[in-house]
Amino acid sequence: MxxxxxxxxxxxxxxxxxxxxxxxxxxxxxxxxxxxxxxxxxxxxxxxxxxxxxxxxxxxxxxxxxxxxxxxxxxxxxxxxxxxxxxxxxxxxxxxxxxxxxxxxxxxxxxxxxxxxxxxxxxxxxxxxxxxxxxLPAFFLRSSDPVKDLSGIEAFAGWEIAALRGNSFARRHQHNSGIGWIFVNNNPALWKLLLSYRVDAFLAEYQSQILLSDELRQQIRILPPMEAEPLxxxxxxxxxxxxxxxxxxxxxxxxxxxxxxxxxxxxxxxxxxxxxxxxxxxxxxxxxxxxxxxxx
The missing domain is CATH 3.40.190.10 (Periplasmic binding protein-like II)
Known part of the structure; x- marks a missing residue:
């Protein structure tokens, strides 16, 4: 169509x-x-x-x-x-x-x-x-993880990454990125998986997820959004x-x-x-x- x-x-x-x-x-x-x-x-x-x-x-x-x-x-x-x-x-x-x-x-x-x-x-x-x-889909990592060049989706091949069900960026790259996607139903589950070292990173909407306390902000690293997708x-x-x-x-x-x-x-x-x-x-x-x- x-x-x-x-x-x-x-x-x-x-x-x-x-x-x-x-x-x-x-x-x-x-x-x-x-x-x-x-x-x-x-x-x-x-x-x-x-x-x-x-x-x-x-x-x-x-x-x-x-x-x-x-x-x-x-x-x-x-x-x-x-x-x-x-x-x-x-x-x-x-x-x-x-x-x-x-x-x-x-x-x-x-x-x-x-x-x-x-x-x-x-x-x-x-x-x-x-x-x-x-x-604005962005990747969130633990601040203790080694710094890498993560400028494109291909840099995450082989990673285990969590995302919310229905995230359009994750769905578009679900089968062609080499990423092991783990889909969850809510934002707290994303943070729990990352901070318990059960995933390497999570993908989430930048404008919503940067609401962090000072203590939590010290534990994570936010990468620039991968794109700006009109809704x-x-x-x-x-x-x-x-x-x-x-x-x-x-x-x-x-x-x-x-x-x-x-x-x-x-x-x-x-x-x-x-x-x-x-x-x-x-x-x-x-x-x-x-x-x-x-x-x-």
Whole structure:
């Protein structure tokens, strides 16, 4: 499907295309879908009781529910859908299950979809442009391990490396990197495996995992992210009209500063700042979402 090939092409080039290209991709993506909107996307001016089912996974600071439901993407989804006359109904589940539920039309919207995941799931999902988030996969090692040249994925051949199930970078390199992957269900398991010397390293999302106490930071070494992979909101292709409406509102939210405001709230820098850091390959300048005591 042209849609998926275009997204994979964009992802492989580290998400460094400008927003203008993404807008063109969105138009191409939607025009080629040939989809018919579902019941909740058929009306351009829905009633006040219209709801959109949004599924999400725990990913601080993008989506989390302790002590209450919040996060960059949670607040942005509420705002974007509210502008369209919808209310958001949030459902917590694993990321891959979330995409499957959207594919099966049990959920309406997933805020976290990689080009790889969309390609693996087939033609029933439509990515919404523009992207308003990047996945930054990075390797975490023990500081006591010898320093090596680990500039590329090939340098890790023969290593035992842990990663979260569904991590798109690990899934893409699962069978061609020479790495012995161990997949786990949560972040604490990654740290437990590394600090107990049961794996050589773990792969995780940089912006979430750099929330470290001073004591723990002394025990590990964080390598620069391997890439910047754009993530997309996604809906079923039957909801192409909703995808177009949401895409237009995401563009507006970028242009009017709403997205930048949310990123500053949780990261201290704007989304535009993060895009500039990515474009100049200054990954380690990208801040995390705050001190460890603020992590839910």
């Amino acid at each position: 042209t849609t998926i090939l275009q997204l994979v092409f964009q992802s492989l080039f580290r998400g460094l295309c400008d927003r203008g290209l993404r807008k063109v991709l969105c138009i191409s993506l939607l025009c080629c879908s040939g989809a018919v909107a579902s019941d909740h996307a058929q009306e351009s001016n829905p009633g006040a009781d219209a709801t959109v089912k949004v599924c999400y996974g725990k990913w601080f600071p993008f989506s989390y529910d302790q002590p209450e439901l919040a996060g960059v993407m949670v607040e942005l989804a509420r705002e974007v859908l509210s502008r369209l006359g919808y209310s958001a109904e949030f459902h917590k589940m694993a990321f891959l299950r979330c995409l499957n539920e959207v594919q099966n039309q049990n959920m309406t919207l997933s805020p976290f979809a990689s080009a790889y995941s969309l390609g693996k799931l087939g033609d029933n999902l439509v990515a919404i442009n523009p992207s308003v988030q990047y996945h 997309y909101w996604a809906v079923n292709r039957e909801d192409a009209q909703l995808a177009q409406q949401v895409g237009e509102q995401l563009e507006q939210a970028i242009d009017d500063g709403t997205v930048d405001t949310l990123y500053r709230k949780y990261f201290g820098v704007s989304f535009r700042d993060i895009e500039r850091m990515i474009a100049s390959q200054e990954f380690l300048k990208i801040p995390g979402p705050g001190p460890v005591e603020n992590h839910p």
